[in-house]
Amino acid sequence: MRETAAPGRARRQLARRQLARRLAAKRQRPTAGASVAKALARLRRLKQRFARYIGRAYGHLAADCAVCPTPCCADAQFVNVNIVRLEAEAMLAALRQSPRQGPEKAREVIARARRAVARHGLTEAGDTFEKTYACPLFERGVGCLVHWKAKPAACIQHGCYERWEDLPETGTQRKVERQVAALDEATHGAPSVWLPIPLWLAKLAADEACQPSPDDGAAPRQARQAEPR
Ligand code: SF4
Numbered sequence: 307m308r309e310t311a312a313p314g315r316a317r318r319q320l321a322r323r324q325l326a327r328r329l330a331a332k333r334q335r336p337t338a339g340a341s342v343a344k345a346l347a348r349l350r351r352l353k354q355r356f357a358r359y360i361g362r363a364y365g366h367l368a369a370d371c372a373v374c375p376t377p378c379c380a381d382a383q384f385v386n387v388n389i390v391r392l393e394a395e396a397m398l399a400a401l402r403q404s405p406r407q408g409p410e411k412a413r414e415v416i417a418r419a420r421r422a423v424a425r426h427g428l429t430e431a432g433d434t435f436e437k438t439y440a441c442p443l444f445e446r447g448v449g450c451l452v453h454w455k456a457k458p459a460a461c462i463q464h465g466c467y468e469r470w471e472d473l474p475e476t477g478t479q480r481k482v483e484r485q486v487a488a489l490d491e492a493t494h495g496a497p498s499v500w501l502p503i504p505l506w507l508a509k510l511a512a513d514e515a516c517q518p519s520p521d522d523g524a525a526p527r528q529a530r531q532a533e534p535r
């Protein structure tokens with residue numbers, strides 16, 4: 307009996323030691339999800355700081371988007387905003403975590419994004435700023451679904467002004483976009499790729515579908531509230 311029990315005990319001890327080592331290594335190494343969550347929080351603060359600046363300095367000079375009869379976000383000949391992966395993650399997280407929107411709304415937006423990709427022939431090839439699309443995040447009567455928490459810098463900057471001299475300076479937007487790209491690169495460990503909003507949303511949803519997630523409406527890693535554009 308001792309001859310057979312001893313190897314069994316040794317194997318159990320070895321397995322326990324291996325498990326302890328794995329758990330210790332896991333405790334020391336931050337998970338990818340945790341770092342994405344931190345990056346999303348930083349991204350949100352960055353965008354909100356920029357939005358406050360634009361609102362304070364230029365908001366009173368711009369037309370009121372809430373009463374606009376022809377919202378630019380729905381104009382398929384106009385929108386050519388490109389974003390990075392982290393911004394797409396922030397958009398889906400914002401929708402899913404919003405008490406007003408939620409996972410079902412995220413699924414609707416993803417479906418609209420896929421349709422926009424097909425309808426407008428959005429691809430990663432060539433100059434991705436050349437193609438335009440109607441934004442899947444826009445809803446009539448509501449506005450931009452990610453207005454406060456995940457709006458791209460280009461959208462925060464954009465507005466209609468009576469006079470050219472009232473237009474916001476562009477240096478701060480460029481700076482914010484550089485910061486966004488750096489954050490994205492640091493988070494994902496690869497150079498940022500700028501793509502049209504629908505394309506990144508569709509790509510992200512496809513990636514998530516490949517991950518072992520029980521509910522494609524509940525993002526494993528992310529971050530919302532909706533206000534009119
Ligand atoms: S920026 Fe505002 S006011 Fe101008 S077209 Fe777009 S929604 Fe309308």
Ligand code: SF4
Binds near residue numbers: 441452461
């Ligand atoms: S992200 Fe929001 S503000 Fe920008 S184009 Fe889409 S709906 Fe408009």
